[in-house]
Amino acid sequence: MHLSDHQRHYLASIVESSDDAIIGEDLDGRITSWNRAAEKLFGYGAAEMLGQPAARLLPAEMAQDRDILDRISRGQPVGSFDTIRLHRDGRPLHLSVAASPILDGVGKVIGASMIARDITARRRVEERLELTASVFDHCSEAVAIIDADGVFIEVNGAFATVTGYSREEVLGRTAFLFQSGRQGPELYHRMFHDLIMTGCCKGEVWTRRKDGQSLAGLLTVSRIRDGKDRVARYIAIFADVTPLRLQQERVQRLAHYDPLTNLPNRLLLSDRLRQAVLHARRTGQEVVVAYLDLDGFKEINDSHGHAVGDEALNTVSRRIQGTMRATDTLARIGGDEFVLVLGGIDDQESYTAILDRVLETCRRPIMLGSASLQVSASIGVTVYPTDSSDVDQLLRHADQAMYDVKQSGRNRIHFFDVGRQHRNRHLHARLNSIERAFGNGEFVLYYQPRICLRDGSVAGAEALIRWQDPQRGLVGPGDFLPLIQDHPLIERLGAWVIDSALDQVAAWSRQGMPTPVSINVAPRHFLAGGFLDDLLSRLRAHPLVTPEMIELELVETSALEDTARVAAAMERSQQAGLRFAIDDFGTGYSSLTYLKTLPAEILKIDRSFVQGMMENERDEKLVRAIVGMADAFDRMVVAEGVECVEQGVALAAMGCWHIQGFAIARPMPPARFERWSAAWLASRQVTDGVFDLPATVDRCRRRLALDDLLSQEGAGHRGTLPTSTVPC
Missing domain, CATH: 3.30.450.20 (PAS domain)
Known part of the structure; x- marks a missing residue:
């Protein structure tokens, strides 16, 4: 078939206008046609490609497409196929190619027409999909x-x-x-x-x-x-x-549960107790914490071995769980010790019933094979919010209550004493404040004179401790000494008192007024090992103070608690030249045996008898009896608490020649004591060879008052003189 020029021109226009690359090749594989789309696709112009082998577009690793041309030349169908070609810049192009023969006028195959479409973008999408599918599948x-x-x-x-x-x-x-x-x-x-x-x-x-x-x-x-x-x-x-x-659950279980009994351990117990307390705060209910220790369990381990002991623990724990509610917690915290937490409690009857069942359950015999084992339980209990402590403290309080059960008989229930805890806390706070005061140097010594009624001389002074509290002012010993009698602080405080008193006696000796001083000693301090050696060492550090100038006072009631030890310690001290006084004599129901056993040189009559002797006949007779015993045993007697001169006159009439008390002078700081001592000696009145106590007291008070008045006037103040002695 012959085409007209118009037809050929029309077909050429179609080829040039196509979006697909249309390439003609002869049977030798050389380019015979190259449209604009081919130029755009490959980057080569037609002049560059016409007459060139099509293999120029192939990647190096690909063989020439001879099989396609051969098939076309033989008239075999080729159809479409996907292939790769190279762009002018070297990048690969994924193409979809449709190949068909080119015939001459007589139907002979003279070449091939290749229509190529760029599928690079589609191919990338397909590769991504293939990759996604591969990832999805693998x-x-x-x-x-x-x-x-x-x-x-x-x-x-x-x-x-x-x-x-x-x-x-x-x-x-x-x-x-x-x-x-x-x-x-x-x-x-x-x-x-x-x-x-x-x-x-x-x-x-x-x-x-x-x-x-x-x-x-x-x-x-x-x-x-x-x-x-x-x-x-x-x-x-x-x-x-x-x-x-x-694995985490297993680890967590090991961290929160006892491996033997499978019960909650201490860590999980604390969390559950904390939750129970929080719930109780919201609802106003109570939480019961019971600390349980098995009585007699050690004997089972010792007699039957740990394997039997473990089985016994499992049996007891299962039994206890059977007596409790589903909302309660039973925990094993070690050995044969368990803790029960009972939450949502509204009244005491509900939890005492549970605890009674637990106690009874623990008493039931445990049958393991042919062996019948017997244990019981000691249960300590505390109840929140009556005991308003935190979780750890609640457990400690229940443990303390359980310990009290162990100490007092076992096999029963004991409730923690919240009141005692509060008292202990108060005591602890007081002890801390005393300890702090000692560290801050807030303690001072006052001195109360003791006079001899025979001649009115100053026979000595008693060193009395005071606490100069910055908030409360001057605090007497009755407020703090009883709290530390059995505390180690009493020994340190006692050593400080001795040192301070020795310093003061030495200072007075240097001033020409050597004054014997009596020092109160706590039994714990006195009986402590090394007390005498320590005291003698302190004396050697004060060469102006001889042992005879120091008098150690022991309270009678404390001295009688261990008479033999006290007597032995007193004898060793007396061999070193020290003297002893029994303070508060008469308050300890002392007998002649005690008076004989304790080798004290001085007996100090308790102030309660002295103060009542003017009105109470029995007190007056008791004072006479003490004075008589002291005379019979060749002991000096001192009356404390003399508050008026009439008591002093009466005591002198009984033969008690040494007195101290407010009638003479109150306890004073060292400087005031020195002024008082000078005023007393200057005021001493002796009439017809007899010491006149009332006159001396009156004159001494006037002299001191005048000194005070002159001192105040020098400071711009005025005052009046007292005109009488202290009455009873």
Whole structure:
């Protein structure tokens, strides 16, 4: 068939206008035609390619397409095929090629027409899809594609491995298939909320396999939208972490449960007790904490071995659990010790009934083989909020109550004494304040004179401790000494008193007024090892003070607690030249035997007898008896608490020649004592060879008052003189 010029021109226009590259080749593989689309596709102009071998466009590793030309030359169909060619800049082009023969006028094949379409972009998409499909299929995590209605539309192979469901069993089903019931709806509500708000949610969920086994996994769900911004798909990825979670649960159980009895241990107990206390605060109910220790369990271990002991513990723990409510906690905290926490308690009867059952249960014989084992329980109890302590303190209080049971008989229940605890806390606070005061140097010594009624001389002074409290002012010894009589601080404070008194005696000796001083010594300090050696060492450090100038006072009641030890210590001290006085004599129901046993040189009559002797005949007779005993045993007697001169006159008439008390002078700081001593000696009145106590007291007081007045006037103040002595 012959074509007109118009037809040939028309066909050429079609070829040039095509978006596909149309290339002609002769049977030798050389380029015979090259349209504009070919130029655009390959980057070569027609002049560069016409007459050139088509192999020029092939990558080096590809053979020439001779088989295609051969098939065309033989008239065999070729159709379409995908191939790779090179662009002028060297980059590969993925092409879809349709090959057909070119015939001459008589129908002979003279060449081939190649129509090439660039499919590089499509090929990249396909490669990405292939890669995605490969990842999807080979991913070790279970992956599911879910439609907008929550229906599974595709799953990977790992999904079947992880869940046990085949692809066919899952497609068309919803995720409700995998709910395990181990988690509440709160988790799923949170994850769904995150998915709606952010397009993605993550969480650890428990599900179940087809065989019913629990399955823990990390679930990630991502939302995919279509071109119209509508939800099209959801991608769910589930990573199986069941072995890890089961291992964590085992570790957590070991951390919170006793391996022998499978009961909560101390750590879990503390948490549950804390929760019970918080609940009690909200509801106004009570929490009972009971500390239980098995009596006689050690004998079982010793006699039958630890294996039998362990079985006995398990038996007892199961029995105790059987007496308790489901909401209560029984914990083993070590050895044969358990703790019960009873929460939600409204009245005492409800928990005492439980505790009584526990006590009775523990007493029941334990039959292990042919052996019948017997234990009992000592139970210490504290109740919140009566005991308003924190969790750790509640356990300690229950433990303390249990210890009290052990000490007082066992096999019963004992409640913690909250009042005693409060008193102990108060005592502890007081002890701390005394300790702090000692460290701050707040203690001082006052001195109260003792006079001899024979001649009115100053026979000595008693050193009396005072606490100069910055807040309360001057505090007497009765406020703090009783608190530390059995505390180690009494020894340190006693050593300080001795040192201070020795310093003062030495200072007075240097001033020409040597004054013997009596020092009160606590029994604990006196009987402590090394007391005498320490005192003698302190005396050697004060060469102006001789042992005879120091008088040690012991309270009679404390001296009688261990008479033999006290007497032996006194004798050793007396051999070193020290003297002793028994203070508060008469208050300890002392007998002639005690008076004979204790080698004290001085007896000090208790102030209570002296103060009552003017009105109470029995007190007056008791004072006479003490004076008589002292005379019979050749002891000096001193009357304390003389508050008026009439008492002093009466005591002199009985033969008691040494007195001290407010009638003479109150305890004074050292400087005041020195002024008083000078005034007393200057005022001493002796009439017809007899010491006149009333006149001396009156004159001494006037002299001191005048000195004070002159001192005040010198400072710009005025005052008046007293005109009488102290009356009874």
